[in-house]
Amino acid sequence: MRRQRALYRRRRARAGVPVVALVGYTNAGKSTLMRALSGADVFTEDKLFATLDPLTRRIKLTDGRTVLLSDTVGFIQKLPAQLVAAFRATLEELSAADVLVHVVDITHPDAAQQAETVLETLRDLDLSEKPVIxxxxxVDLLARHDGDAIHGLEELREQSESLSRGRPDAxxxxxxxxxxxxxxQQRIAAVLDGEIVAPTPSRWLARENRPGR
Ligand SMILES: Nc1nc2c(ncn2[C@@H]2O[C@H](COP(=O)(O)OP(=O)(O)O)[C@@H](O)[C@H]2O)c(=O)[nH]1
Ligand SMILES: [Mg+2]
Structure with a gap:
């Protein structure tokens, strides 16, 4: 698997297509996001990548540019030894990424600790300087103070500014x-273009007011 994925990486590098990789604790919603961003027609439209590497899809961002989106295995605390080899293929994939999207399940009671585990894992894998969005x-699962469901993103922003405290870029x-x-997608494009400098795991972990603190 490592050999195969190294081959795909070389091909992609030649094609000059930016790579965006999804990272996050297991169950955070990476694969759901992958499906949401890649759309239903991906399998037919993108047979080459779909067949060769089931974890990578070619997608079009809202501005029309093409990027490669990689799903990864979920990060968990104390990775079982048997999984380390399989995990390594994923990690090598991450080192080829131009930007990481860190998916956090904000409704999970341990969300802050899970986010920290992911960042620490990235740091331990020498990925401390990768830009992270x-x-x-x-957020559809979050409830308002009165117990009613949140009706849309605007309302959520007003209701729960405290959620983003310590994560101003989230x-x-x-x-x-x-x-x-x-x-x-606009944020991904801006980071790829260098218009925005996304924080890196080392910056996240150095933050005084970081997730969970
Ligand atoms: N309510 C809700 N559930 C979600 C959302 N995203 C993912 N899920 C659910 O969370 C679970 C884990 O999602 P999955 O994409 O497999 O997570 P992964 O392990 O990070 O790939 C699944 O049951 C999804 O349906 C979301 O935005 N809202
Ligand atoms: Mg998944």
Missing amino acids: TALNK LFISAQNGWGLDEL
């Missing part, structure tokens, strides 16, 4: 409902 996912999304995905 944080996407706080599943975006709210619902991979399932498609909320915030245009903004996410």
